[in-house]
Amino acid sequence: KAGVTQTPRYLIKTRGQQVTLSCSPISGHRSVSWYQQTPGQGLQFLFEYFSETQRNKGNFPGRFSGRQFSNSRSEMNVSTLELGDSALYLCASSPDGGSQETQYFGPGTRLLVL
Amino acid sequence: DQQVKQNSPSLSVQEGRISILNCDYTNSMFDYFLWYKKYPAEGPTFLISISSIKDKNEDGRFTVFLNKSAKHLSLHIVPSQPGDSAVYFCAASDGNAGNMLTFGGGTRLMVKP
Numbered sequence: 001k002a003g004v005t006q007t008p009r010y011l012i013k014t015r016g017q018q019v020t021l022s023c024s025p026i027s028g029h030r031s032v033s034w035y036q037q038t039p040g041q042g043l044q045f046l047f048e049y050f051s052e053t054q055r056n057k058g059n060f061p062g063r064f065s066g067r068q069f070s071n072s073r074s075e076m077n078v079s080t081l082e083l084g085d086s087a088l089y090l091c092a093s094s095p096d097g098g099s100q101e102t103q104y105f106g107p108g109t110r111l112l113v114l
Numbered sequence: 115d116q117q118v119k120q121n122s123p124s125l126s127v128q129e130g131r132i133s134i135l136n137c138d139y140t141n142s143m144f145d146y147f148l149w150y151k152k153y154p155a156e157g158p159t160f161l162i163s164i165s166s167i168k169d170k171n172e173d174g175r176f177t178v179f180l181n182k183s184a185k186h187l188s189l190h191i192v193p194s195q196p197g198d199s200a201v202y203f204c205a206a207s208d209g210n211a212g213n214m215l216t217f218g219g220g221t222r223l224m225v226k227p
Contacts, residue, residue: 004157031213043158043203043217056214090157092215099209100146100165105157 002027004093004106012112018079021109023091025072029104031055031097032074034066037088037108046089049074050097078111086113117141118206120218127225133191135221137204140185144206148215149178149189151200158203162189194225 005024013019025032033056034046045058049068066076072093078085088110092103119138127133135149145166150158164171164178164187171178177190191198201222205215 006157033213033215035215035217042219043205043215045214045216048212048214056212058214088155092157094213097213099207099211099213101213102148102160102163103213103215104160105150107157108155110155 004091004104006089006091006106006109008109009107010110010112012114013081014114015081015083017081018077019081019111021076021078021089021091021111023074023076023093023106025074025091025093026104029093029095030072031094031101031103032068032072033092033094033097033103034074034076035090035092035105036060037090038084038086043090046076048097055097081113083113086111116219117144118204118216118218120202120204120221122221123219124222124224127194127223129196129225129227130193133189133194133198133223133225135189135191135202135204135223137187137189137218138185139187139206141206141208141216142185143208143210144216145209146207147178147180147187148205148207149176150203150205151198152203152220153200161202191223194223196225196227199223199225
């Protein structure tokens with residue numbers, strides 16, 4: 001079974017631009033979560049999507065948004081990029097998003113904002 | 115407010131010996147705990163998990179222990195191998211918050227040949 005895939009793997013943007021990241025979950029998984037990893041803040045939860053609906057949201061500004069499609073693929077968008085948005089963005093999938101399900105992570109998208 | 119803490123940023127162990135990685139949490143609503151291994155610029159790889167109804171779970175060289183009264187869990191790796199060198203994260207989920215994971219800050223494990 002193929003794992004979680006994320007595209008692109010690397011991205012360079014400038015301040016004020018917007019960016020869209022894509023995540024394809026493991027086949028059959030319906031829950032997709034997004035996390036941000038930075039050296040200062042560690043791994044932080046952004047949001048979770050299940051059946052095309054956002055179920056949980058972390059403590060991030062409204063510039064961070066996402067969506068999920070009917071095939072469970074998910075996209076994350078960051079508008080008006082700031083230098084501090086430079087990070088590794090990780091996507092994780094699980095079968096149904098239950099509280100005791102293991103989440104499996106993709107390789108991440110490394111975003112650099114100049 | 116860090117709800118999950120890994121107080122040791124790094125740990126160095128000799129090959130063949132035991133590695134013990136520790137994690138403390140403050141939220142008593144956490145009911146599921148996981149350990150992930152991570153290499154730079156890669157996503158975390160799931161290692162082992164434990165439900166709050168258990169106090170031990172074993173999978174090959176990896177064993178996780180949970181002490182709910184102390185709000186403490188630990189990952190034991192026996193025997194340690196050089197390929198185990200990586201950053202290890204513990205994570206926890208609260209049944210009332212879906213499957214949102216709260217991560218510790220990570221511990222860098224170095225296994226010396």
